Amino acid sequence: MTFALSLRGQRRKTRARRIPVSLIVGGAMLAIQLLLAVFPSVFAPYAPDSFDYNALMQPPSLAHLFGTDNFGRDVLSRVIHAYSVDMQIAFFATVLPFLFGTSIGAVIGYTGGLAETIFGRLVDAIITFPFLVLVIAIVAVLGPGLNNMYIAVGVVDWVFYARLAVAEVKVQKRLDYAEAGRAMGYSPARIVFRHLMPNIITPLIVYWMTDMALAILLGSSLGYLGLGAQPPIAEWGVQIADAKNFMGTAWWMSVFPGVAIVVAGLSFSLTGDGVAEKMRTRR
Amino acid sequence: MKAGLSLEVKNLSTTFETPLGAVTAVDGVSFDVHPGEVLGLVGESGSGKSVTLRSLIGLIHPPGKVTGQVTWNGQDLLSVPPGRLRRVRGGEIAMIFQEPMTALNPVLTVGLQVEENLRAHTALDRGQRRARAIELFDLVGIPDAKRRLENYPHQFSGGMRQRVMIAIALASNPKLLLADEPTTALDVTIQDQILKLILSLRDELQMGVVLVTHDLGVVAGTCDRIAVMYAGRIVESGSVLEIFDGPRHAYTRGLLASVPQAGAERGPLLAIEGTPPALSALPTGCAFGPRCSFANDACRATRPELAEIGPGRQVACLHHETVAASKGQFA
């Protein structure tokens, strides 16, 4: 309705000042977890791999808040130390696909033509396989371990960023400001990276946040399957794998790492939503 | 004047609750529409002209609130029960919109959409409805009516879609047609056709028409009387001849002067400086004051009320005599 237009001036300012609740909550949760990831020994009551054969598979108690595992290791300490590993997985598995996929996607979207057709076929080929199966196959070839996992994820994952970037750029490049840049004689590189990029980056950052949550799940899954982080490293997936034989007798061994995965995923998702809300383009 | 129904609008106000407080989009608007007459509601974006039109027949959704009186056929449309209002709306009072593509249902044939309205507002049986639909398409100038009834909206051009909209509106033999910028999205030759169609239907069916537009050329060619709106209020009203000959509100005068006239090519146009105010931040006194070259302290202190200055002629300006006298300065 027409009157809404004249209101915009006012509403805009209030929105700019307000930080979305999801960003505050998600950001705070992330900050705490990052703190745990960087200084695990400060917060963990025990060393992650100190065996205590006098306290095997103890249920949660004041001495061991999350209980102990079948080697008598403190579950809480292992969950905390796992933050270093899992947060690393979240970041390192996704940062290169994010940067590379976004850039290459923006270029492909802007160029169009043959490059876009070829890319389209590549996407079709890759999304035919379930993501996890593809990653497992690559890790199986390269051999287990965190670094090989990063490579495997990177080889596949950039495609999803690129696909999103292509779609966004194709919309934006039709807008007059991009045309104006061309009419001004600006170089394609300048138009893509200076003009279009800031306008397409929001959904990509949001996707990146969700992807980090997915990467944690993936890292844990691979850890669980023995293809990612290797025992005795404290990693949530590895922990759950260790716990699988004791599900009925010692639930705390698997539940607490599981909760950590959920909480980490949730905080990335919330942050992503908050970023989207905060960065929504104003016209 | 022939027998027919008149619409009387008294003190109509529409407010919207926003996070920043209530915003009055339409503020104390009063006007009449007589049978067979075209009333133009003229104004720029944000002047409240479309909101006024929608308020008349209860198309304002919460959190919008409409107050005042809209008398039609002896009843106040703002206080009748919803069922009765629905019968009036699309029945005795029909509305057409600026963008017919969004006002038509894309997945139903246009024939079905015409018949739907006939079913809601007439007692015709199936065969009669179909015959009437063909008749309506002929009336609004859609060639090959029988075949076209089977088409979907996307198979029509913009001008033809607007004709379909008008056919649907006419299905119920309305006594009053509300037209919200019906030609703004159309090309000039098509706009011309549609306006002429509305005028001829007005003559044939003795409908009253309220035409919302920002185009003064359309007003000059179509309307009998006009009401000029600015920031939610009517600032001037009267017959189209009187107003085009001698605008008495500085805003009307500025609007007319800002349209290029033949004979003054490449000369500077008399532009109104500045931009319309946001409804949430109206200046005190006359809303047009900050952009008005006639404004003085009195204009900033009090808001001028719409006052009768002749038969059927109203203006809300403290300096309307000066404005009228200054006409020669720029023409």
Add this chain to the structure above:
Amino acid sequence: MTDPTLISLEDVGKVFPMNSSLLRFMRGLPQSRVNALNGVTFEIRRGETVGIVGESGCGKSTLARCLVRLHDCDSGRIRFEGNDIAELEGANRRQFNRRVQMIFQDPYSSLNPRMRVRQILAEALSVHRMRPKAEIPARIAELLDTVRLPSDAADKFPHEFSGGQRQRIGIARALAVEPEVLVADELVSALDVSVQAQVVNLLLRLQTELGLTVVFVAHDLRLVRHISHRVVVMYLGRVVEIGPTERIFSAAAHPYTQALLAAAPEMDPRHRNTKPAARGELPSPLNLPPGCAFNTRCPLATGRCFTERPELRATEYGHMAACHLVDAHAVSA
């Protein structure tokens, strides 16, 4: 520099392929195409304002985009100072891009929402090396003053301005590179009437002050009449009439121009017609009728109009129309 012709269009054609379907392809049908421009030929002279009018689909916006090389034409050529613009490379191409500037219709999408006004202007200045870095802030202030925007506008984002102000920013961006030609595509049609006049006045003033050549593409005949020296009337990708503004508005030769003028709402409430000026609608550009493209709507069309396409012919000096009947009815008009 004595040659008055700055830009010449020679038989310019532009074809847009429609979305081809696999089904069409397998049936061996040719891909359907829209001829947006068809043999457009005319000249633009140094320092004049050429108005290009026509209804939607007539190709006027495509033409504007071809003029600044946002589209490359598919046939014919556009010469700028005698050089084919399609062949410009490197530094020459950059020079061309600088000297011929476009201003866009939609003030809401033509400015990058993530850049401040200062960045928008500074970018134009630095990419084309218009000023040394140290002088850029002063030049930005000067530009804002030229388009009558307050100097604090520089540090705001586009969304903080009204439509009319954004068009001023667009004009400032174009002026930053000191162009010689401005191509304005529906410059004011998205603006409110009272604001339109402000922007039109600005354009008129800039043209006289800076000696610009202006190509003014619009559908509003009143506006075109007001600012143009010469008018080009287009219909379905072709020029149907071209001539000095007064001539076109007082003695239009082509029946389409006449219909267009008659259909344009007049500002005089005493002067009313009850009959529509033109019957029918635009035929689909996918299958143009043979002969004159206007023959489906023309009240005067004769047998010849349905078989033979009329070429542009001069009716008198500087006034040309593409109509078989042009001599006959130009006299009677």
